Every structure is written in C-alpha cells, then in structure tokens.
Amino acid sequence: MARTVTPQKKILNTALSWTLAIIIFFPIFWILVLSFKTEGDAIRTPIEVLTSTWTLESYSIVQERSDYLKHFTNSIIIALGSTVLGIIIGVPAAWSMAFVPSKRTRGILMWMLSTKMLPAVGVLYPIYLIFIELGILDSRTGLVVILMLMNLPIIIWMLYTYFREIPAEILEAARMDGASLTSEILYVLTPMAVPGIASTLLLNIILAWNEAFWTLNLTAAKAAPLTAFIASYSSPEGLFFAKLSAASVMAITPILIMGWFSQKQLVRGLTFGAVK
C-alpha cells in the first residue's frame, strides 16, 4: 500500500527507520569489530576498541586451536544432509497431496503439522536412549535423521503450498498432447516446481544449521556442529572476547547471507501458509 508522502515525512521516517535498524543490528556489527581486535583490546572501552589496531589474529587462533574446521564440516553435513533427505521424502508426499488430493489429504497435512508442535524436551530421554542403543549418540548420522524428522512437516507444508500453485490445466494440456507420465513429470512439472523446491531447501538449511536443542544434547566431541562448539565458550578460561567474536562471525556469516535471500520463504515456511 505504498503511497506518496511529503518529503519532510519521508526524511523523518527514514531517520527513524535507520536508527532502529542500527540499534537492532548493533550486536552483530560489534562482534564483527571485536573479531578483528586482540584479546587485550577487545575488553577496552568502545572508543578505545574502535581506535586500536586491527588484526586477523583471532581468526587464525580459532582455526588452529579448536578444530574449527571439523565443527564447520559437521554443521554443513548435518544441515545439508537432513534437508536433502527431507526433500527426497517430502517431494513425493507433497506432490501426491497437491495433485491427487483425496478426502484424507487435509487430515494428513494437519496431523503432520501437529508432529511439529511436539515439544522436543518431552521426548528427550527416549531419543537419548534410542541413540545409545543404536550406537548413534554423538554421530552425524543420528543428527541428520533427527533434524530431518524435526523439519519434515515444514518441508512438506512448504512444498505443498508451492505445488498447489501449479495450475492443473497445464497437466491436462500435456496429457491431451499425448505426453507420457514420465515426460509429463520431467518436462512439464519439474521446471515449474524447481523454484519452490529451492526455496524450501534454503529455509530448511537455515533452520537445521541453527537448531540448538538436539545438537547440544546429542553430541559431544565428535559430531558437534557449530552450535555446540560455540556453546563451549559458556565456561571459558582467560580472555576470550575476540576469539568468541571471530568464531561467532564465521558461524553466522554463511547463514546470514542465505537468510537475506530467503525473507519471503521465511513467512511462507513458518506460518504454514496462514499469512500471505
């Protein structure tokens, strides 16, 4: 509902918006600054911090001392693995519900959504026990499976809302032209479905990357992704502001960039189509 406003009003609104944006974004900006400082400088007053020398020291220390790369790799494998697995299971399911709806479709969709509402802490011990029994505690496989299950309802719902926007007439037209089922799927539907699948992939990678209940409770040294690695700074020794900042910046940058591209999908994905 963009309307024209007077220049004075636009200046006022701009100033107000920027002030708010800077306040909200400030913590992220500040760790970016601290990550380029020495530990000694990072605890000084803000003015002294800004005027002290800039250095890449903290980044190299974090890399060397803490197997940062291992945790980063774990995060990538867990986030990508769980999402891709979820898409593989989710696409056929969403597909059949969108194109061959039956009386039960609505019920199934609602039931899937209800599994997402299950509080994780309610099943913490059973999952912990099952993981020990199966020997997958502190393993990437275990986390891939559990995060896939956590996000599967969101994946199916998002795909379903995207697929439903593909007009059914196109299918009929293709069928009239004598297209077989395989060529119908390959040449007609897939190209139209790709953007929706890509958006679903993006949002769910973000959600899996940031998941911090199961990753904290089901991992130790071996499979710990970045969420758990960063948590180890909650009881540190000595000065650590610069190191924590550097580690944090590296952990959030990839997802921050992806997140900026997925603003629209975020609304669709997390409100289950209730807000458009």
Added chain:
Amino acid sequence: MSTKHSRSLARIMIAPAVFALLVWMLIPLSMTVYFSFKKYLPLRGGDLGWVGFENYSRFLSSSSFWPAVGTTIFIVGSVLVITVILGILIALLLDQPIWGQGIVRIMIIAPFFIMPTVSGLIWKNMFMDPTNGFLAHLWRAVGAEPIQWLSHASVASLVTIISWQWLPFATLILLTAIQSLDSEQIEAAEMDGAKPIGRFFFIILPHLARAITVVILIQTIFLLSIFAEIFVTTAGAFGTKTLTYLIFQRVLESQNVGLGSAGGVYAIILANIVAIFLMRIVGKNLDN
C-alpha cells in the same frame, strides 16, 4: 481426473513421509508415557518398578515446579508483548516510503538468523558482562554502577535476548500482512477524513488481527521450548529455570527419568493446547 492407478501411486508416494513421522511420534512418545509411570533412575538402580501417578504428583509438588511455571509464563508473555507491539510499529514504519529500505530491512531481520548459542553468548559476554561488557562501559561512561545483568536482572536479561531474536520474525510477518492491505481502502478512509490513529484502529489493526494471532501462536510454541539461550547464559540459575529447562535437568542432569518424563507429558499437553488454536487457523486457510 485422477484414475485408480494414480490414486494408488499417490498412496505409495506419501507412504515414506507418513511412516517416518508416525515412527518419530509414536515410539518416543509412548516411551515417555511408559517411563512416567515408573521409578527409573539409570545411575542409581535403574528400573525400580511401577509407581502409578506418583511421578506426576511429585513433579507438581516439587519446590521448583511453580517457580518454573512462573518464569515460563513471564518470559513467554513478556517476549510476546514486546515483539508484537514493536513488530507492529516497525512494520508500519517499514511500509512507508523511505530511503534505503532494502538495507534497513536486511539489518532488522538479521538477528533471526543468528544461531541461539551465538546470540546467547554475544549478549552474555560482549554486552552484559559486568566488567568488560559494552553496557558496563556505557554505564561507567555516564557515571553509573554497571549492572550484574545475568545475576541481578536475570529474567529481564533473558527476555531482552529472546526478544532481540524474535522481533524480526514478528516484524516480517506483520509487514507481509500490512503490505497485502488494499491501498484503496486506506485512501477512501483518508478522503473520508479519518485521522491516522483512527485509520490504525479501525482499518489496519482489524486487518492484522489474523497475522497477529498467528505470530502469537507460533512464537508461543517456539518460546515454550526455549533452551539454548538459557543453557549458555545462566544454565537455569538465578530464577531462570523454565519448564523446559527443569525437565531437561531432571532427565539428563539428575537422571531421574521417571520424574522428568512425567514433566515431559505435562509439556506435551501444554504445547497441544496452544497447537489446537493454531491448527484451527491454519486449517481454515487450507479450505480457501
């Protein structure tokens, strides 16, 4: 247009997803219910037999239960009030024509993409640390005594951290809802001489009602299970133990699985009460 053939194919296509979610829901859930009726201490004797509803009554009568309920309600309630009110205001502002809208939007949305352990620790150390934190420097600069945020104002500090994370979510959804408002309606109201305040209360707010409800319900479900932010900041000390955190401590820290499982069943019931309302709205939308 669907044939018998395509119907059975559809069933096969949906089977893996239904099976996975069914297993995921039924097995752990029934185990939790099973443990909740047992005295089960893995490190101190293991399975000590059936105890009926004893765990359920003990969980409710333990001295940590009511404080945890209070903390949970306070945190969830405050974060909801803060994020919804600020979210509406920011969404209204961002809906106006301004310079650099794209960048402003990006900056405001950013906190939502920060992993919970990072946001918890950024605030705990770089901002709320009573000697070296940014706020301590700020307080000293104006001659005030720095505040021990996470020990003396622990719950308020957590509310700040969690609100910072969830404000972008509320803003983004409310902004999407505002932008779908018909501009002709607003213009018509303007021509009828409606004041900005009147326009807000009689046109914009009613239009936002559904989006606000959705924000409240979804946030409530996520906020009830807030964990990492507490884990890395206070670890449940200084009165910041929520229901979720209490159950976590019972189950994994003190390994009293029976008691923790009874708590888990309560948490599931609580989440379901909220979920019913959310599902109703989502379901209505599905019919359109």
